[in-house]
Amino acid sequence: xxxxxxxxxxxxxxxxxxxxxxxxxxxxxxxxxxxxxxxxxxxxxxxxxxxxxxxxxxxxxxxxxxxxxxxxxxxxxxxxxxxxxxxxxxxxxxxxxxxxxxxxxxxxxxxxxxxxxxxxxxxxxxxxxxxxxxxxxxxxxxxxxxxxxxxxxxxxxxxxxxxxxxxxxxxxxxxxxxxxxxxxxxxxxxxxxxxxxxxxxxxxxxxxxxxxxxxxxxxxxxxxxxxxxxxxxxxxxxxxxxxxxxxxxxxxxxxxxxxxxxxxxxxxxxxxxxxxxxxxxxxxxxxxxxxxxxxxxxxxxxxxxxxxxxxxxxxxxxxxxxxxxxxxxxxxxxx
Ligand code: TRP
Numbered sequence: 001x002x003x004x005x006x007x008x009x010x011x012x013x014x015x016x017x018x019x020x021x022x023x024x025x026x027x028x029x030x031x032x033x034x035x036x037x038x039x040x041x042x043x044x045x046x047x048x049x050x051x052x053x054x055x056x057x058x059x060x061x062x063x064x065x066x067x068x069x070x071x072x073x074x075x076x077x078x079x080x081x082x083x084x085x086x087x088x089x090x091x092x093x094x095x096x097x098x099x100x101x102x103x104x105x106x107x108x109x110x111x112x113x114x115x116x117x118x119x120x121x122x123x124x125x126x127x128x129x130x131x132x133x134x135x136x137x138x139x140x141x142x143x144x145x146x147x148x149x150x151x152x153x154x155x156x157x158x159x160x161x162x163x164x165x166x167x168x169x170x171x172x173x174x175x176x177x178x179x180x181x182x183x184x185x186x187x188x189x190x191x192x193x194x195x196x197x198x199x200x201x202x203x204x205x206x207x208x209x210x211x212x213x214x215x216x217x218x219x220x221x222x223x224x225x226x227x228x229x230x231x232x233x234x235x236x237x238x239x240x241x242x243x244x245x246x247x248x249x250x251x252x253x254x255x256x257x258x259x260x261x262x263x264x265x266x267x268x269x270x271x272x273x274x275x276x277x278x279x280x281x282x283x284x285x286x287x288x289x290x291x292x293x294x295x296x297x298x299x300x301x302x303x304x305x306x307x308x309x310x311x312x313x314x315x316x317x318x319x320x321x322x323x324x325x326x327x328x329x330x331x332x333x334x335x
Contacts, residue, residue, distance in 0.1 A: 007041075011047045063304065087316055147182045148323075152183055
């Protein structure tokens with residue numbers, strides 16, 4: 001039986017936070033244990049350049065993201081774990097795909113439209129002000145990531161579904177012109193606690209600056225949890241778990257039985273201070289063993305690099321011959 005290719009990437013611009021973990025990394029590691037699946041998990045470092053022009057941050061983030069996957073127990077004997085920039089075929093494919101992608105399709109991409117809308121709001125003379133070709137073509141690079149390895153399933157957050165649909169469109173267009181080369185990928189969206197709330201109650205996200213870093217040292221983790229916004233109900237007053245940031249975070253880490261108990265405590269008017277204590281203990285216990293491995297890995301970048309090189313070798317064993325086939329298909333060949 002042919003194994004299903006499951007592929008996802010993380011852009012290397014920041015430090016992984018609890019929202020990334022619950023929404024993306026934890027389910028991806030779980031999925032990687034399925035013997036019928038070949039997982040392709042990669043550091044999207046060329047994607048990082050779209051949003052971030054601080055070299056040191058891109059490099060540091062690559063280290064942290066890679067250490068995170070390994071600390072959480074990604075089995076790299078089965079998974080293909082690599083850095084996008086170590087697979088130059090992806091950028092070559094990016095160009096081939098660009099040449100079959102309608103500009104109009106890119107005009108409809110959310111990230112680009114949001115940037116234009118912002119310029120319109122600021123009444124900028126040029127609505128494309130500050131928008132790079134990198135941002136504009138971002139969905140094509142993402143399509144190249146996905147199509148290079150003929151991924152069947154792409155686990156992503158809701159905000160990325162449009163990009164997977166664009167990758168399908170682009171693949172279908174290429175196939176129509178040059179023959180059946182690409183699998184049409186499908187998005188798979190994690191619905192189980194997919195959006196975790198952050199410190200201020202909005203979705204936990206780098207762009208809202210409300211995140212709790214996944215491997216924050218214990219003391220800092222405690223401090224951050226104490227900062228989570230609650231309403232002003234007093235101890236003893238009945239509290240509603242629905243829509244409560246503390247409760248939603250708790251649900252992402254506790255067992256159903258534990259959640260049922262805490263739900264009851266809400267009805268009895270648990271104090272916010274006590275709930276924060278319970279939440280801290282639960283998250284900390286869950287994370288502590290991986291955090292220890294993470295800290296050790298950060299001290300051993302050579303080990304991480306060796307893992308990435310092994311992954312790059314496995315990836316290129318597929319991408320290099322595939323790209324040769326694609327080059328021939330479009331008429332780029334030795335005479
Ligand atoms: N753009 C994705 C994000 O910001 C990251 C990403 C890059 C990705 N390439 C990908 C995800 C390919 C899935 C497949 O979350």
